[in-house]
Amino acid sequence: MTEPAIATEDIARQFGDFWAVAGVDLEIAPGEIYGFLGPNGAGKSTLVRMLCTLLRPSRGRGLVAGHDVALEPERVRLQIGVALQDAALDDRQTGRELLDLQGRLYGLRRDERSVRVAQVLRLVDIGTAIDRQIKTYSGGMKRRLDLAAALIHDPDILFLDEPTTGLDPESRAAVWEEVRSLNEQHGTTIFLTTQYLEEADELADRVGIISRGRLVAEGTPEELKRTVGTDVIVARVESLTDETLRALRAVPGVEQVVASHDEVTVHADNGATVMSPVAIALHSAGTTVVSLTLRTPTLDDVFLQLTGSHLQGDASADGSDRADHGTQGEDAEAGTDTSRSAQTAAEGARA
C-alpha cells in the first residue's frame, strides 16, 4: 500500500486549558483532495498550523510525506505548499518580486525561477498586475497570488486554509477551478479547510467534519449525505414544542427528526410520500408553519445531525447564502486566535 501523504495519530493541541484540537486521526492518500469542514473555532486552522510545522502538537503525532512534523520539520517544509487563512503577503513587494523571493528561498536556480513564475502565473491568472505592488491588489487577486506563492516550488502536498473565505462568487469559482486543475494535472494532494458546504461538496474526494476539535464524521460527500437519508423536509415554525417533535416522529416513513431553534428537519427515504403526513402532523400538533421545504440532503444536514447546530449559524442549508460569506469569513477562526494569544502568553512568560 502506498504511504499516505498525510497521516495523524491522535494529534492534539492545547492552549491553556482549552483543547483546540482534541485528538484527530487522519489518513489522506497521495493525490486526494481532502476537505476539512467545520465552523469557525472548530480547530481547522490549528490542525493546519501543526501539519505545516508552525505549531507543535501537544499530543499525538502528524506525518506529512512520511516525515514527522515535530521531529523533521525541515524535511516536511520541502514537500509542502501552504496558503494560510489570511493571505500573508508583503504589500510593498510586487507580485513578481514576492514569487521570485519565494523561489529563491526554496533553492530554485534563476532559470528555474523564471520558468516556474511564468507557469504559476498561467495557472493563477493575475495579468499585468503581477508587476504592481501588492497593496494595489483586490482580495481575490491576493488570494490567487498567495496560492501562486504556495505553488512556486511545485509541492506534492498543498495545504489551503479557507482559500475562498471572503471572496466574491466569481473569485471563489476561479480558485476552485485552480484547485481542481492542480489536482488533475499534477496529482497534487490537497488538504483544504473550509466552512462552506458547497466548497467541500464541489472539490473534495473525501470530507472530514470537525466540531470542537474532534473529527465527528468522515467519508465522501455522498456517503455522508446518505447517512441522513435520501430526502430532507425542513419546516420553519413559529414555536417548536415537544408535542410537535412527538407528532413528527410518529409519522410513518420518518427516520429522524432534528430540532434547531425555529426549524425542524425531518429525514426520510421517500420525502414526497411523507410530505403530506408531515404537514398534517404539524397542523394537528397546533404548530404554525412558516415554510415547508422538501430537498435532497446537504453536508449541513449531516453537520446538524451530528452536532445539533448548523455549520454556519442561521445560514440556509442549501448553500444559497453566498452573499453572506464575505462578512462571515472576516471573523478569524477562534483556534487561530487562541494560538496567537497563547503564543503571546508564552512570550510574556519568557520575558
Added chain:
Amino acid sequence: MVAPASAPTTALRVQARPAGFFVDVASVARRAIRQIPREPEAVVPALIVPIFFYVLNIGALSKITHDAAHFSFKSFELPVAVVFAVTGVSRASALVTDIQNGYFDRLMITPVRRLPLLLGLMTADLTLVMALAVPVVIVGLALGVRFHGGVLGIVVFVVLSGIWGLVFTGLPYAIALKTGNPGAVNASFILFFPITFLSTTFVAKPYLQGWLGTVANYNPMTYILQGLRSLIVGGGGVPGPEPAWNAAFLGQAVLAIAAFGAISLSLALLALRGRVRQP
C-alpha cells in the same frame, strides 16, 4: 479569470531544496533593501534630523566654544551628527509588520534557515546606515571639516559609524522578535537618548562634571565619539596637536562597539530563537 485548462503547467518540475546560508541572507537582504526607497517616510527623517541638528548646534554653540588653533566645534560635532543618523535605523518595524500580518509565518514555512531571517535584515540596515552617513559627511566637508588621512580617514569614519549603527539594531530587533508589538519597537527609540546624550555629545570629556562625567565614563558612546573625533582634524576636543591616526582612541572605539554588540546581538539572537521555535 481562469486560465484555459490546456495551459502547459506541467512543462517543468522542480525540486525544492535548502538554498544555502549565504543565499538565504542575500535573499532576505535583497527584499529588505528593495523596500527602503518604497518607505521614504522611514528614511527621510533619519537623513534630515541629524543634518538639521548639526547645523543648528554649530550655529548656536560655536561662539561659546572658542574655536582654537587645534579645536573646531563643527569638527567636534560631526561625529555626533553621524551617530544621530545611524543610531536606531533598522527594519525592526517592518519585521513586526511581517509578524503581525502573517508574512513571517509564510517565510517560516519555507526551508529558509532561521538566522538569515535576521542577518538579511541587518545586512540591509548596514547598507542603509552607511548610505545615511555619507550625506552627513558631505555636509561636514562642505562646512570645512577635514579628515586625517584624507579619503581613507573618511572611509574608516563611515565604516565605524555604520558598524555602530548595525550593533545598535540588536536592541530594536530583540524587542521586535520578543514582543511582535509595533508600539514596543517604537518605544525602543527611547534607548537612543541616554546612550547618545549621557556622553561627550556637546562637551569634551575633561569638562564633563559630577554624575554626568561618571556615567559618560561607562557609556560606550563616549569611546565611539572619541574614536570618530580622532579621525577629524581639530575634532578631539582637547587642546594641543593630535596624531594623524590615534590607535588607542580607535581601538577603544572598536572595543566599545564590540562590547555593546556582544550584548545587543545576543539579545536579538535569543529573541530570534524564541520566535522561530515551534510554539
